[in-house]
Amino acid sequence: MGPAAGLDFVRLFLSACERCLREHGTPIADQAFPEHWLAQIPVADRSLALLDPNAPQPLEGMSRAIGRLVGLGARTVAVACNTAHAWQATLQRAQPDVELLHIAKETAAHLRASDVNSAMLLATEGTYRMALYQQAFEAYEIGCVLPSVREREALMEGIYDGVKAGRLELARERFAxxxxxxxxxxxxLPMVMACTEIPLAMPFVDEARQWMLVDPAEVLALALARRAYGLLEGNE
Incomplete structure (x- = not known):
């Protein structure tokens, strides 16, 4: 994931931990937060790797990062980059001793629990092409509304020329x-912001305050927090 998105995921995780503590009547204090780590290492561009098999591939870097977390004692790992989930199954097989959460499945389950029957998907071209969310939504009988080709191009400009390049004004313009x-x-319909760069700009668009924005990274962070506290479904 991008470095800014990585830092934002830590914020989302801490917020999710606070939510878990409040829901179960536990006072919020430094000592109440679970042990956790952020592995942030440069890896090859995930979208480019999916579009061009001859491009540098991110699998080795992601596997190395997860291995380091496992070495520190991690039992559950969340990869906040949506496009990186093209390699989720391969990474899980390589690290059978750790639970590797799946961002699209967690998001689909969240939408279904909220009685959502259809949602719009804002993502990278790589995420669209591998049908990551389309498949997850289908499993939960949720309709997946996709942007046009031109609209996808605008999203990619907002992600790469905007957020990743430090030009948030451009990002807000394209996303809006x-x-x-x-x-x-x-x-x-809910707009699922299925790229970690989109929530760094879209919510700050004035008219977006009237839209139903769903941040899969926030959903993933809550799933991670619940596991950290042992609050799996059926055990809460």
Whole structure:
């Protein structure tokens, strides 16, 4: 994931931990938070790797990072980068002693629990092409509304030329344009921001405050926090 998105995921995780503590009547204190680590290492671009098999591949770097976390004692690992989940199954097989959460499945389960029947998907081209969310949504009988080719291009510009390049104004402009068209076309369906760079800009667009924005990284962070506290479904 991008470094800014990695730092933001830690914020989401700590917020999710606070939620778990409040829900179970536990006072919030430094000592109440679970032991956790952030592994942030440079890996090859995930979208490019999916689009071009001759491009540098990220699998080795991600596997090395997860191995280091396992060596520290981690039992559950969350990979906040959506596109990186193209290698989720391979990484899980390589590290059978750790639970590797799946961001799309967690998001689909969250939407279904919220009685959502259909949602719009904002993502990278790589995520669209591997049908990561389309498959997860289908398993939960949730309709997946996709942007047009031109709208996908605008999203990619916002992600790469905007957030990743430190140009948040450009990112907000591109994301807002796509969100506006989708909202006009499909109404008040939830917009799933399935790239960790999108939530760093989209929520700060004035009109986006009227849209139903869903951040899969936030969903993933809550799933990680619940496991850290042993609050699996059926045990809460």
């Amino acid at each position: 344009a796509v969100g506006r068209v989708l909202h006009e076309r499909h109404g008040d």
